[in-house]
Amino acid sequence: MTARLLVIGGAERHRPGGEAILRRFVDLAGGPQADIVVIATASGEPATLEAEYATLFTRFGARRARGLRINTRSQANDRGVVHALAPATGVFFTGGDQQRITGVLGGTLVDAALQTLVKGGAVVLGGTSAGAAMMSGTMITGGVAPGVARASVRTGPGLEFLPGVVIDMHFAERGRLNRLLSAVALYPHELGVGIDEDTAILADGDRFEVLGTGAVTVVDAGAATDIVVPAEGPIALAGARIHVLPAGSRFELTGRRPAILQKETAA
Amino acid sequence: MTARLLVIGGAERHRPGGEAILRRFVDLAGGPQADIVVIATASGEPATLEAEYATLFTRFGARRARGLRINTRSQANDRGVVHALAPATGVFFTGGDQQRITGVLGGTLVDAALQTLVKGGAVVLGGTSAGAAMMSGTMITGGVAPGVARASVRTGPGLEFLPGVVIDMHFAERGRLNRLLSAVALYPHELGVGIDEDTAILADGDRFEVLGTGAVTVVDAGAATDIVVPAEGPIALAGARIHVLPAGSRFELTGRRPAILQKETAA
Numbered sequence: 355m356t357a358r359l360l361v362i363g364g365a366e367r368h369r370p371g372g373e374a375i376l377r378r379f380v381d382l383a384g385g386p387q388a389d390i391v392v393i394a395t396a397s398g399e400p401a402t403l404e405a406e407y408a409t410l411f412t413r414f415g416a417r418r419a420r421g422l423r424i425n426t427r428s429q430a431n432d433r434g435v436v437h438a439l440a441p442a443t444g445v446f447f448t449g450g451d452q453q454r455i456t457g458v459l460g461g462t463l464v465d466a467a468l469q470t471l472v473k474g475g476a477v478v479l480g481g482t483s484a485g486a487a488m489m490s491g492t493m494i495t496g497g498v499a500p501g502v503a504r505a506s507v508r509t510g511p512g513l514e515f516l517p518g519v520v521i522d523m524h525f526a527e528r529g530r531l532n533r534l535l536s537a538v539a540l541y542p543h544e545l546g547v548g549i550d551e552d553t554a555i556l557a558d559g560d561r562f563e564v565l566g567t568g569a570v571t572v573v574d575a576g577a578a579t580d581i582v583v584p585a586e587g588p589i590a591l592a593g594a595r596i597h598v599l600p601a602g603s604r605f606e607l608t609g610r611r612p613a614i615l616q617k618e619t620a621a
Numbered sequence: 622m623t624a625r626l627l628v629i630g631g632a633e634r635h636r637p638g639g640e641a642i643l644r645r646f647v648d649l650a651g652g653p654q655a656d657i658v659v660i661a662t663a664s665g666e667p668a669t670l671e672a673e674y675a676t677l678f679t680r681f682g683a684r685r686a687r688g689l690r691i692n693t694r695s696q697a698n699d700r701g702v703v704h705a706l707a708p709a710t711g712v713f714f715t716g717g718d719q720q721r722i723t724g725v726l727g728g729t730l731v732d733a734a735l736q737t738l739v740k741g742g743a744v745v746l747g748g749t750s751a752g753a754a755m756m757s758g759t760m761i762t763g764g765v766a767p768g769v770a771r772a773s774v775r776t777g778p779g780l781e782f783l784p785g786v787v788i789d790m791h792f793a794e795r796g797r798l799n800r801l802l803s804a805v806a807l808y809p810h811e812l813g814v815g816i817d818e819d820t821a822i823l824a825d826g827d828r829f830e831v832l833g834t835g836a837v838t839v840v841d842a843g844a845a846t847d848i849v850v851p852a853e854g855p856i857a858l859a860g861a862r863i864h865v866l867p868a869g870s871r872f873e874l875t876g877r878r879p880a881i882l883q884k885e886t887a888a
Contacts, residue, residue: 501793501817501836502865526768529796535865550768550855569768569855573863580879588817588836588867592879596840596863598769598802600855612847612859 356559357472357479358382359515363523363549363568364449364483367406371552371567371601373414378556378565380414382478383444388416391442395424395458396450396484403448411446430462439467444478447485453495455488456513465513472515479515483523491517492544497533502589506536516557518607520544525571527551534573539591540583542575545610553601561613564603572597574610623826624740625649626782630790630816630835631716631750634673638819638834638868640681645823645832647681649745650711655683658709662691662725663717663751670715678713697729706734711745714752720762722755723780732780739782746782750790758784759811764800769856773803783824785874787811792838794818801840806858807850809842812877820868828880831870839864841877 360379366372380388392407394400404421411419422438424430439445445468447455459465471477479489487493493512499505509520520541522534525548538546549555550568564570574595575581582590597612599605604613627646633639647655659674661667671688678686689705691697706712712735714722726732738744746756754760760779766772776787787808789801792815805813816822817835831837841862842848849857864879866872871880 500796502838526799529767529799531798532793532796535863539865567854569857571769582867584867587834589865590836590867590870591863591865594863594865596802596858596861598806598856598858598861600849600851600857603857 356475357515358475359489359557360478360480360554361486361489361516361521361549361557362480362482362554363486363525363551365524365551366482366566367410369552369567375554375565376410377414379444379446379478379480380411380416383416385415386417388444389442390416390419390444390446391422391439392419392446392448393422393424394448394450396452396454397448398450400425407446407448424458424464427458427462430459430464433463436463436467439464439471442477444480447481447488449483449485452484452487452493455484456493456510460513486523486549487521488512489515490519490521492520492537492541494520494522494533494537497536500532502532502535502539502591503587504536504540504583504585504589507533507540509537518543518545520546522546522548525550526568531571535591535594536589538573538575538594539581539589542578542581545607546573560606560608562605562607564599564601566601569598569600572599572605576610623742624782625742625745626756626824627745627747627821628753628756628783628788628816628824629747629749629821630753630792630818632791632818633749633833634677636819636834642821642833643677644681646711646713646745646747647678647683650683652682653684655710656708657683657686657711657713658689658706659686659713659715660689660691661715661717663719663721664715665717667692674713674715691725691731694725694729697726697731700730703730703734706731706738709744711747714748714755716750716752719751719754719760722751723760723777727780753790753816754788755779756782757786757788759787759804759808761787761789761800761804764803767799769799769802769806769858770854771803771807771850771852771856774800774807776804785810785812786814789813789815792817793835798838802858803856805840805842805861806848806856809845809848812874813840827873827875829872829874831866831868833868836865836867839866839872843877
């Protein structure tokens with residue numbers, strides 16, 4: 355088995371594509387056999403989000419869905435908490451602040467257990483918004499400037515469930531393409547993947563597929579002929595590639611190329 | 622002589638790079654010999670903008686700078702107004718609503734005179750914001766959706782001083798990359814040129830150079846391997862190219878390639 359990751363761009367709970375995405379998560383986790391753990395470490399209101407997602411996953415056919423409260427590093431290093439994860443077939447991370455996830459879980463027993471369960475294929479890992487961002491190798495933590503510049507993005511290491519990729523979310527809705535371009539200009543080894551709200555990628559090994567109502571924007575600075583990053587002011591970036599991929603599209607991560615595009619209307 | 626166009630992304634009057642851009646316009650128009658006409662047709666307050674730019678151009682060394690009021694198509698077809706343009710070495714279009722410019726000037730005697738004066742090299746043409754957008758072959762007039770979609774951009778013909786190009790302005794500041802990607806996905810023959818505020822391109826024949834404090838983002842769907850434009854919902858666009866070009870960069874329009882990049886720090 356390869357790692358299966360469902361990476362959602364946020365705002366899927368109350369939107370038309372969201373139900374289909376969350377139903378897909380339940381199916382991937384085993385449908386009527388699914389045992390899903392909801393982790394709301396990113397959120398300041400974990401009880402609300404745990405209950406809301408557990409209700410949705412049960413309604414969508416899971417055998418069991420429950421919150422697992424991890425608010426501190428000592429909880430994340432507690433063998434009882436690790437034990438509670440063992441029967442899970444799906445683990446879902448809610449939105450909030452992605453640095454809470456990496457700060458509370460990073461390097462703990464729960465982190466190690468999740469890596470093993472996910473990479474071995476025993477667990478499908480889902481996450482939305484902050485819960486999506488933390489899956490990156492390089493995680494975007496902020497950034498303020500409007501253009502493509504060093505100041506436009508701050509990054510730190512994510513939990514690396516999807517290495518070689520930098521994920522941004524709420525992508526079209528918050529106009530984040532310049533932030534993602536800044537990230538890949540700084541780190542062209544990373545492939546930039548911007549996921550719209552109510553939209554997801556389902557990564558399975560070397561490929562991902564796009565689900566939902568929006569699109570996924572891939573920015574690839576690997577092909578760039580020149581990248582000049584001054585300490586301040588705008589970055590120069592020549593010859594980068596960009597792909598805009600709606601639902602049904604597939605993408606090969608190793609070759610950095612779209613594999614199948616949706617064919618609704620040929621232009 | 623070839624047509625010389627100074628195309629400004631807006632908000633240059635009160636910003637650090639703006640003085641240098643407007644001084645460059647005066648120099649291009651002949652410096653101490655410059656005779657500059659300011660046309661504020663796009664604006665609902667033409668008198669204010671005419672006076673403001675005329676004062677700036679005179680302060681920056683022009684021999685003469687004056688407003689030329691063209692609010693109606695009958696004024697734009699008036700031989701007296703055309704006559705007033707004849708001695709000009711520079712013509713500058715202010716911001717406002719670009720559809721006012723194309724609606725009032727399109728196909729008139731003033732339009733014809735400007736085409737002749739600019740293409741013959743007798744006049745350098747400057748414009749900011751709406752006055753920049755109208756120089757496009759295909760002019761962006763609006764668009765509301767956040768993603769890359771048919772609904773994200775509305776276009777109409779510009780005055781075609783720079784054919785084969787679709788210009789967007791206030792580019793980074795208003796997060797307009799998805800709008801410009803939508804335009805070039807719909808019309809891949811057009812090269813998308815997004816100009817930040819306080820930033821300009823100086824086009825001279827087949828090349829342009831970037832000036833100012835921001836960057837110019839070029840999106841090129843010519844290399845795209847697949848473009849799928851559904852009636853509604855997100856566009857699929859695979860293999861487009863993107864270039865982010867700060868001040869000092871040059872770009873070849875015919876070959877669609879950056880010619881020289883700023884070399885401040887090699888990454």
